[in-house]
Amino acid sequence: xxxxNNTGREPTLERVPSGIxxxxxxxxxxxxxxxxxxxxxxxxxxxxxxxxxxxYAHAAAGGKALYVTLLAENHARMLMHMRTLSxxxxxxxxxxxxxxxAFQTLADEGLKGLLNVxxxxxxxxxxxxxxxxxxVTTAEHAESDTAFKTFIHELQTAAHLIDCTMFLxxxxxxxxAISPEETMVDGLIEFGDxxxxxxxxxxxxxxxxFRGSGYMRGRHAYNIGDNGIEVxxxxxxxxxxxxxxxxxxxxxxSTGMAHxxxxxxxxxxxxxxxxxxxxxxxGKTTFGLHFLGECGKAEPGLLFSFNEPSQRLLAKSDALSLxxxxxxxxxxxxxxxxxxxxxxxxxLGDRLLTAVRRRDVRRVFIDGLAGLQEATAEPERIRRxxxxxxxxxxxLGVTSLYSGETDDAVGGIPGAxxxxxxxxxxxxxxxxxxxxxxxxxxxxxxxxxxxxxMRDSDxxxxxxxxxxxxxxxxxxxxxxxxxxxxxDLTGGPRRRRASMPSRGG
Numbered sequence: 001x002x003x004x005n006n007t008g009r010e011p012t013l014e015r016v017p018s019g020i021x022x023x024x025x026x027x028x029x030x031x032x033x034x035x036x037x038x039x040x041x042x043x044x045x046x047x048x049x050x051x052x053x054x055x056y057a058h059a060a061a062g063g064k065a066l067y068v069t070l071l072a073e074n075h076a077r078m079l080m081h082m083r084t085l086s087x088x089x090x091x092x093x094x095x096x097x098x099x100x101x102a103f104q105t106l107a108d109e110g111l112k113g114l115l116n117v118x119x120x121x122x123x124x125x126x127x128x129x130x131x132x133x134x135x136v137t138t139a140e141h142a143e144s145d146t147a148f149k150t151f152i153h154e155l156q157t158a159a160h161l162i163d164c165t166m167f168l169x170x171x172x173x174x175x176x177a178i179s180p181e182e183t184m185v186d187g188l189i190e191f192g193d194x195x196x197x198x199x200x201x202x203x204x205x206x207x208x209x210f211r212g213s214g215y216m217r218g219r220h221a222y223n224i225g226d227n228g229i230e231v232x233x234x235x236x237x238x239x240x241x242x243x244x245x246x247x248x249x250x251x252x253x254s255t256g257m258a259h260x261x262x263x264x265x266x267x268x269x270x271x272x273x274x275x276x277x278x279x280x281x282x283g284k285t286t287f288g289l290h291f292l293g294e295c296g297k298a299e300p301g302l303l304f305s306f307n308e309p310s311q312r313l314l315a316k317s318d319a320l321s322l323x324x325x326x327x328x329x330x331x332x333x334x335x336x337x338x339x340x341x342x343x344x345x346x347x348l349g350d351r352l353l354t355a356v357r358r359r360d361v362r363r364v365f366i367d368g369l370a371g372l373q374e375a376t377a378e379p380e381r382i383r384r385x386x387x388x389x390x391x392x393x394x395x396l397g398v399t400s401l402y403s404g405e406t407d408d409a410v411g412g413i414p415g416a417x418x419x420x421x422x423x424x425x426x427x428x429x430x431x432x433x434x435x436x437x438x439x440x441x442x443x444x445x446x447x448x449x450x451x452x453x454m455r456d457s458d459x460x461x462x463x464x465x466x467x468x469x470x471x472x473x474x475x476x477x478x479x480x481x482x483x484x485x486x487x488d489l490t491g492g493p494r495r496r497r498a499s500m501p502s503r504g505g
Contacts, residue, residue, distance in 0.1 A: 019057020023231050036152075037168070040169075046191060051167060066125060068132050115155065122164050130159075131169065200342070205231065243395035253270055274431070276436065290472055295327060297331070300334075301332065303365050306337075306338055306371025336355060345372060369405075387429045432455065435449070
């Protein structure tokens, strides 16, 4: 069937937004108007909250919703729980949202009686959204599988004819044979949870079936809190096609350390991703504070820290004569702290991307890649997550810096690879890789920095000593002190040279 404009394309099916941003993103815009969907999950998964949240969002958008319960908690108790959630709005009751109990009808008159009640109530109230809470109870009262399939079929027909989108909530979940009703409905969403190391729990949902359009497959995280259900689509799926903002030919961005900018041949390439690795205490956070010290109102910055809260970071910047406190007061810099004790990986990704888009951020420093690793129940995901996330930031025109820890406190000898640094998969995530390490010589502990990689760019590959003082990080202008120190460390002959040759990534 052609559309009215004779464009040769099929007409677009009308959508019914769920009012839950993450769900609508996963489904590509919401549920299909007049469709019928099963929402499955064990007790406590959040099905009742989900159903109520759909109703209140639908009513707020001008629609009319009907919530029908079978063997569920009584309505007074349900509303007592809903009042604690931000989406609850007493003003929509009962004109835009009505609660009806149909268990007695089901017990006395069976599926046929229940079907008649649903039709009558929907038509009488002009409902455009129906929640039936207790599909398992309905199945238990069916005389046969055929009778239950007939009930689903007639309910589906009614949904289509009266343009009422319907949701059937059930406690039946996966790990069993596919039930007849699942083959008949327009979509199936399953709620579940998992634990990490048998302790920390993470909720997930998965769209098992969705007719009418494509959707994001696989599992996605969600939380239940004061705002009800919040869904965080898996970053790899959400950002599989990163943003593609047109980026002007911008000069390189300064790191805030003039001598190190010269090693980079002018600074960090605009819009690139840099991975900064080194042992604890080497100065990675201080490096990031220098980088953010160069932001301004025209080039907003964001610091996302897993290690230190904002007040400690600002106190550190004050001690290093870096003016980050002023930048935060002027709104040029925002500091977000996420303790690495709890958190869901995709929730963190959502929080970061929201902050970047809200302020049109141009510089991002994520202090502590280990915090992202700790936030996932599936460690093998972290590389895919970071790659997708870095691609999205790059597409938004953001120049980003990540810090990561190495295992060894004291690093090695020139020419030998730093064995404790794992850079597997770094090429997909970061164009640039910087290494900071300690060198122990006699009774002294010295800091050295080097550039391991700069994609499509020349750089000075020589090693340079640096110190951290009242002015922050100061990098030696020449590599001579580092060369002398490392020559003494190896006991080899000392050879003088002006600098190592430049290298391209």
